[in-house]
Amino acid sequence: MDLPSWTDGKLGTMKRAALWLVTVVGEGNVFTKEDVKEAFPGVSQADRRVRDLRDHGWQIDTNREDASLGQHEQRFVRQGEPVWEPGKGSRPSTSITMTQRREVLARDGHFCRSCGIAPGEAYAGTYETAQLDIARRVVKQPDGSERTELVAECNRCRVGGRGKHTDLAAVLSAIAGLGSLERKMLAEWVADDKREFSTVERLWADYRTLPEESRVQVRKVLAPPAG
Template sequence: MALPSWTDTNYGTMKRAALWLVSVVGEDGIFTKEDVKAAFPGVSQADRRVRDLRDYGWQIDTHREDLALGQHEQRFVKQGVPVWEPGKATKPGVSVTQTQRRDVLAKDGHLCRSCGIAPGEVYAGSYETAQLDIARRTVKQPAGADEVELVAECNRCRVGGRGQAVDLGTLLAGIENLGGLERKILSGWVSEDKREFSTVERLWAQYRTLPSESRTKVREALLPPMD
């Protein structure tokens, strides 16, 4: 299905901005506030409408998240909810309240649901300590609808782990300490340059990243059937 035109003024500014990012800037593309002003001349707060897209799962980084960016540059990293589609632009909330924040952190065990790190822990191979924040994650429901739910996530996972380094020496030392069977398994993965995960492993990996509401649905689905 073809995308609507971002120049169609029948759409609101936020929807047009979303279409502009997809159609003109493109994922991993860099733009500035001046680019936004030029694309939407005479439209007040067009840049703010771009920022509003983050509430719908769109990842738009600034120099605070991406050190490669200049102070006035932004990067369109990933598309979120297609807000131009009917019913998809329902506002999930302008900000997360302190009560919501406490509830989400408690339900998520005060851990990043993506990597499992706790606040204040030091990332491996660095001196950087983790800080948890509340992220909005789009979860496609069994019926097909997209819902935006809140989840605890550390800053490194939220921005894609940019700047993260791997210690090759530590990796090689770990290989030396493997037992014969583990070494053979790893050797096979390296030789094929891929690893086939079992169905259970794939389901677990997907489950552990889910927000609390969706994890509850999974737990309910795993309950033994009633007689």
Template sequence: MALPSWTDPKYGTMKSAALWLVTVIGEGNIFTKEDVKAAFPGISQADRRVRDLRDYGWQIDTHREDLTLGQHEQRFVKQGAPVWEPGKATKSGVTVTQTQRRDVLAKDGHLCRSCGIAPGETYAGSYESAQLDIARRTVKQPSGGEKVELVAECNRCRVGGRGQSTDLGAVLAGIADLGGLEQKMLAEWVSKDKREFSDVERLWAEYRLLPAESRAKVREALGLPAS
């Protein structure tokens, strides 16, 4: 079925913007705020109406989600609900308010809950500083259902972890299977929200980074046969 024209005056700005993205920009392509202004001259909130489409399942990335984009570029990644159709303008998620944002960041310790980086810290091997945003993460419940919860996540992890889910039921079941000493150790990590690695664990991590020739010398130092 042919799509209606994005210039049809009977549609509001958001619905017209959705049609403009689909018929003019196209999935996978880049547009700018200036492109939006040119398409909707005289409408001061047109760029905001484009952003509102994210609440209806539309994926529109900025430089925070896609590191290849410029500061003023956006990429139309995927169409969501056809909001121009009657009854389709139903939000797939609730807009995160500033109060919710502050609350989530505070509860998550102002750290990315995927990699642990703090805002303003520089990623290893780069000059890029981390920025934190609020992501939605699907959590599998012990009852078997799913619940979408808000979580702090940095710009890099938001790119690689889009659609990421976790299993609360499996975590709780795993805790129940731990011995008393292991539960106590885990409780200390959870209480501090931090795990301190032992010397042995740090050496293991360093060993994993060594090339084969150097790993052989480690095996020799430990009295192990050559692999």
């Protein structure tokens, strides 16, 4: 089936943008906001209509999801719903509003819930600083149903956790199986929303990040004396 022309002014901007991505940019290729402006001269908020395609299953990455991209670059990764077809592309927007974003960041403590890094903080061993974003996480509920919930994550964890599901029922079941001392300890961590790690635990975490050559040296130091 032949696709409509992306230059057809009778189509809405979002539909034209989708067709432009498919027929001009191509999956896997990079484009910029300037490219969008040149393709749709005189069309206000054409770049927003491109972003709207994400609500219809289109994957369009920025440097938040793909560190290889420049600040003004985007990559058309994968086509979603063919919004130009009759009856498609008209569902209500599921974009996260600025109010929702502020609320999620506030309740999540303004740090990444996956790794604990704060916005603007450098990742260990790099000059790259973290940016916080809002991720959608599918959570399996105790009754077996699934619900999409919002959580604050940094740009790294958001990419690594894309498509990740969380099993709340399994977490609650594991808590029910804890002894009284372990349950009390966990309750204190949850109440404080943080946990202080011991020196040994921090050393273990550092060891896990070392290259194999360095791990060998650590194992030699820890090995029991011969004889």
